[in-house]
Amino acid sequence: MTSARGITVIGVNPGHNATAALMTDGHLVALQSYERETRLKNSVCWPVDLVNRYVEQAGGYDALRGIGVTNNNAYHMMVIAQGAGQPQVMGGELGEGRPYSREAGRAYDDQALKTYTDFDLPQNRAQLPLIFQNQFGIPADKIRFFDHQMTHAYSTLPFMPEDKRNERWLVFTLDGMGDGKSGTVSLYTAGSMIVLEEIPDTYSLGLIYACVTTLLGFKAYEHEYKIMGLAPYAKGAYWKPLVAKFEELLRFDPLTGAFSGQALGMMEREAALAEIIAFQRFDNVAAALQAYVEQQVENLISAWVARTGVSHIACAGGFFMNVKANQRLTRLPGVEYFAVVPSSGDESAAIGSAVLAGLEVDPSLYHPPVKGLYLGRSYDRQEIEDAIRATGAANRYVVSQPDDMAEAIADILAAGGVVARCSGAMEFGARALGNRSILADPSRLDTVTFINQAIKSRDFWMPFAPSVLQERASDYFDMSDKASPDYMMISYNATPLAREKLIAATHQGDRTLRPQIVRADWNPEYHALISAFERRTGIGAVLNTSFNIHGEPIVMSPADAISTMDRSGLRHLVLGHLLLQKRDEA
Structure with a gap:
């Protein structure tokens, strides 16, 4: 552990869900995704204002x-720089305007590869620091570009428990693709990360999941969670035969310890998957896809263990946003502890970029465990009152x-009301952790319909999640000491008590829940709120869903919160020290 002083660095992910992190002496000081400011979900750009503020x-x-x-590909970085910080959404839907024939697909992939290769020549890479200096005013000697998968791998360091930091760790990254790879396996020990295997993007479980998401009519890189939520409702007799078809396309063989199947480009993958799911019911496709990826990642990790x-084991990358796969990994024989980076998609790669930047300055720099992730913008009393006016x-x-x-x-929750809360420092990530949340009594199933129809406009099959007092966790789910459910990244089986008292925050298809345990020392105000609700009802948890309208980023500011209340059926809003209520509720 180093005693360094004054090593301040910034990490940036300028791609999918642009994010910046500020780190001093290994401590995360600030962390935020740019979508919260642009109000454009999953903004892709150089987050100019955010970086300048840091x-x-x-x-x-x-x-x-x-x-x-994050990202060492000169072509991608030049595209980002040419965007001059203007936020964009991800490119057109997979398959949009593209033929599904294998021949045309192969030609498309070959041309794309040539484009990337031509732009990624050494002379282009050498120009990048000067391009960013000219475009954004960043001194060329301050900027470093790191491999996409390695920024994911190093993002795990601040989420390894203090008492386990000296253990040997297997670090897995899995996502769609980045810098020509869809994943890596590394050994981390005594401050050293050694890459054991790189998985090419032609063998991408993440891209298979994303492509099927699109083929079912959803948005890739955003709506995969809807497929996961839908999966438990299908009947095994219908979806199980489909799994074998996915495995013919790509599988990880536990006997050989390697992926086998067709090394497919983007268009060929789309064509093959379109054939597999043709004329199949959407719920059966979702269930088969979920079972397939769970089995492949279990085979991969079991083989390396x-x-x-x-x-x-520690995991990062967008694939591990899949809480059901994570639940399965916590139960693997031979796995003593499972750590997963919160909001593990590309947004958290900004953390890894900051870690790598700091380690370049001091290779012995220590990164203590993060506690709570309340690292975003906060607003004082004056700012809140100004927003009201x-x-x-x-x-x-x-x-x-x-x-x-x-x-x-x-009092409001116990009476059956729904309360939106915008208080304190904004939490990082795709999952609200109480400070930018909509809260309700988890024992009232009718609340689900109200929130979905009047506020969130979500798909009816999607479950909500509970925030649970740390002291009550074992009453509601089968928590073990193999993982820590702090950030809604792992699902658990609900206990009989939870199936009764947390029914509105439990998945109705498989009776699992995706909890956040609330610790008094991490968020005392939120812990006090749930404790007050417990004194009235005996329930040591609340239903918690992100404070946003479907398709929009989670709210950041008091003005965002008021706008969301104006445009929805919300009746109660907490802004720091103030409570806003619709007049018929006051």
């Missing part, structure tokens, strides 16, 4: 030791200042 917070470029950037004898909210709502906000919220 540079200023660090004390200027002279005080900054480096800016690490057996080969190396390493029992601690600027939006004219007091003309539409009753605005009050309760003596005890936790008790006031608990």
Whole structure:
């Protein structure tokens, strides 16, 4: 462990869900995705304002030791720079305007590969720091570009428990693709990361999942969770025969310890998957796909655990947003501990970029475990009151200042009300952790319909999740000491008590739940709120869903929160010290 002082770095993911992280002496100081400011979900760009704010917070470029950037592909980085910081969404839907024939697909893939190769020549790579200096004012000697998969791998360091940091770890990354790979397997020990295997993007489980998501009419790289949520409703007799067809396309063979199947480009993959799922019911496709990827990742990780004898595993990359696959991994024989990066898609690669930038300055730099992820924007009393005035909210709502906000919220929840909460520092990631959340009584199943129809406009089959007091966790789910459910990244089997008292926050298809345990030392205000609700109802948990309208980013500011209330059926809104209520509810 180093005693370094003053090593301040910034990590940036400028691609899918652009994000920046500020880190000082190995400690995460600030972390936020740019979509919260642009209000464009999964913004792709160089997050100009966010990076500039972090540079200023660090004390200027002279005080900054480096800016690490996810992605080492010169073509992608030039495209980002040419965008001049203007947020974009991901390109057209997979398959849009593209033929599904194998021959045309192969020609498309060959041309795409040539384009990438031509732009990725050494002279283009050497120009990148100067291009970013000219475009964004970043001193060329401050910026470093890191391999996409390695930024995922190094993002795991701040999420390895303190008491297990000296263990040997197998670090797995899996996603769609990045820098020509869809995953890696590495051995981390004593501060050293050694890559054991690289998985080419032609063998991508993530791209298979994304492509099927699109073929079912959803958005790739955004709606995969809907496929996962739908899967438990299908009947095994119908979906199980489909699994073998997916395995013919690509499988990880536990006997050979390698992937086997067709090494497919993007268009060929689309064509093959379109054939597999043709004329199949959507729920059966979802169930077969989910079972297929769970089995392949289990085979992959089991093989490496057996080969190396390493029992601690850490995982990162968009594939591991799949909470059901993560649940299965926590139960693998030979796995003693399972760590997964919160919001493990490309947004968290910004953490890994910051870690790598710091390690370039001091290879012995220690990265202590993160606690809570409440690292985004916060708003003081004056800013909240200014937002009330600027939006004219007091003309539409009753605005009050309760003596005890936790008790006031608990009263509303216990009476069956739904409360949106925008308080304290914004949490990082795709899953709200209480500070930008919509809350309700988890024992009332009718609440699900109300939230879906009046507020969230979500698909009816999607489950909600509970925030559970740390002291009550074992009452509601089968938690073990093999993982820590702090960030809604792992599903668990609900106990009989949870099936009764947390029914609205439990998946109705398979009776699992995706909990966040709430610790008093990480978020005392949220812990106090749930404790107050427990005193009224005996339930040590609340239903928690992200504070947004479907298709929009989670709210960031008081103005965002008021706008969401204006455009939805929300009736109660907490803004820090103030409570807003629709007049017929006051």
